Amino acid sequence: MATYTKLKSGWRYRTNVTVNGERIQIMDKGYRTKREAQDAAEALEARLRRGGSVLDGESVFMEYFDNWYKVFRKGKHSLKNDRDIEHSMNIARKFFKNTKLKEIDKLMYQSFLNDYGNGHSTASLKKVHTYVRACLRDAQEAGAITRDPSYRAYVKGTVPVKDESSKYLNQSDASLLLKETINDLNPMYASRYMIVFGLATGCRFSEIIGVTWDCIDFKEKTVKINKTWDYVYDQGFLPTKNKSSNRVITIDDQTLGILKELKKYQTKRQISSGIRNINNFVFINRDMQLISNTGLNKTLKRLCRNAEVQEITSHSLRHTHASIMIYNGLNIKYISKRLGHETIVTTLQTYGHVIDELSQRENEQVSITMDALYS
Template identity: 30%
Template sequence: MAYFRKRGSAWEYRIKFTNRKTGLPAETSKGGFKSKAEASLAAAKAQLELDYYGFMPDGNELVETYFIKWLETYKKPNVKPITYSVQERNVRLNILPRWGKMKMKQIIRNEYQQWINELRNHYSEGTVRRIHSIFSTAMNDAVHEFNILRENPVQRIKIPKEKDQSRKVKFFSRSQLESFLEHTKPVKNAKYKESMQYLALFTLLARTGLRIGEALALTWDDINLDSKTLTVEKTLVYPLNSEPYISTPKSRTSERTIKLDVTTIKIIKKHRINQKEVILKYENYKPAKTNIIFHQHDGRWLRTNVVREYFKEVCKRANVPILSPHALRHTHAVHLLEAGANIKYVSERLGHKSVKITADTYLHVTKKIEDDALSLYERYV
């Protein structure tokens, strides 16, 4: 309901309503109207917008209220659960602590740019780009979908770039990879010291470039030992404090069938036999419940955080840089490129959306390839 009052020579309207998120009374107002009739017309328009869009008009909505409602209503039903999880976490941990108690109209471009610059002191360029993308998309919707802002104040923001592009990609050299895999087998006092599961998993990652979620989702039906191929058509998502589930791959190009080399085939075959031996040897080691290739002792999917922790342990044992399992994907790509593989082949093997992504990601390697090719040309002519 709208209320009106005259302040000096101007009129003001005030609308009281119930906040849909909190269930508590809320209020919005605007003044400066020449007459009560003019204020009444503006109030009626504001009330319609509030009823229709669910947000306060004229940018008076709190950032916190807007973002939470925007995520739940407009993002959650339209993106993959893992994508929503990432977006929700970035909003909750990065955007709301800084902007949540401000009104939408109070977001100023210069202040926002300063915040982005500060974020780069704590996060990588890619992470800051993701945070900014979420923020800017929400603000665009505020302009074009809900009419609560006239323009997006965070357009054309500059994201500070990595100073050293070659340091973006972390990978093992050939000797480091060899040492890492040698130390992957369980130590003497390990609980399931006869298991070669992690050797098989890390070898597969290092020689195929699979993402960790793609590897953990694999079943024995996905590998054809006769044709020496592996089919990727799903990924394991293991959200924090939630149940894991199988989802479609990251993108359409992530669905692919790739060739396996002889070494990988041998390791996978040994792992299949070893898996059965371990089940027989240890009483509490159960068969996989869904024919998965890599699993916990109780038959469930391996937890990604457990894999990461074991990976770090192996790095320490092998005295190599302490990286993450994703480094094996980079390692495979770099080794292929250094061996002279066609970049289009590498891009398709990794499941990238485009060759440009591959070239940009492994810029330091592709530059070396260009230099080597030019040297060959110069020697030829």
């Protein structure tokens, strides 16, 4: 039977339990009301009746976090997911060190977020918070702790997020870049072909290098995006980013013509060299090897300088494609599907600045239209 005492710091409960045949006393304090202390004590006793361990809450938090990761998360999803959790654990380890799981309260947890958030973006902070919170919530569910210290935590970083979607070329500059790119096409070097394809389709880099020749339908003038290539952890082919990213999109005649010439070269090259394109990749160099993201960006920036346009990265090709589609009045729902966004909301949020700019132009068109009615 637990006893309860009101202290300056809040209510405390004290109870005697049996662990491994030995009678020990468990105490916890800092509860706002007696009812909270009673709930905590009852939860502890209920856990023990279910065969749970009273020592869970006494564990050093990072030991608990490490065990939780190995048992419940490691290898269950992607390698990137594992790396993200491990990164979050390293961040938490610097702050909590030898702190016991039960010692982490809302004040300490918020201090942890504030500490890491100072000098990092909100997006980076949210990612760390997501995994630490998942561990704490599971700890509460298991009865290791009675309250979730991450509940309603304030997650705000101090470094503004880089708005990559605002870095794109307008239609005129994109045309200059395209002309510069195809001016000296050489099928021995795949980077230029990837730039053309990126401008024409708006595909992500991992999708571009994951395209195989069986995905391109020259008769129907379409390309099937049904996989990606893991260029970060070298795991080979992986699924697309989400279900909506698995799609079939149209491709223009000029780009198809360029791809046909590339395919002819690769066929001849395999015969003359004996080197095989084992994975049937579209975008490979003369040695049948994939192009790295760094290599592509290096070529792209050089071409931008030659074309005298703003230097952009390979991902900006995607934003350029989307922005041009929007400016030319294509239906936003169609654009969203073409880009493989999970919902149309993602498209509206990502390209809100382009849509706002277009709305200003349409406002002027309203005035012109009404002036015509009055005249």
